[in-house]
Amino acid sequence: MTELAEINGSLSAIGYGLAAIGPGVGVGMVFAAYIKSSARQPASAKMNLPYLFLGMALIEALALFGLAMGFAYT
Numbered sequence: 001m002t003e004l005a006e007i008n009g010s011l012s013a014i015g016y017g018l019a020a021i022g023p024g025v026g027v028g029m030v031f032a033a034y035i036k037s038s039a040r041q042p043a044s045a046k047m048n049l050p051y052l053f054l055g056m057a058l059i060e061a062l063a064l065f066g067l068a069m070g071f072a073y074t
Contacts, residue, residue, distance in 0.1 A: 012070040012071070013070065015070055016066055016067055016070040019063075019066035019070075020063055020066065022062070023059045023060060023062055023063035023066075024063075026059040026062075027056055027059050027060070030052060030055040030056055030059065031052070031056075034048060034049075034051075034052045
């Protein structure tokens with residue numbers, strides 16, 4: 001029997017693609033919360049900005065951690 005298609009490579013790329021969904025949703029939620037809070041209280045927008053960057057950095061660190069694990073287990 002002949003093979004019609006052969007799959008080569010690692011499944012870690014698919015795993016990272018699925019793992020990137022969480023941080024993508026998380027960053028969207030952080031920015032949505034910041035926009036809502038700025039719309040309700042425009043005076044506090046500059047006070048909430050450090051929390052925006054902190055939340056974004058922590059979520060992106062999780063995404064990079066997932067990428068590193070994808071390379072570690074190949």
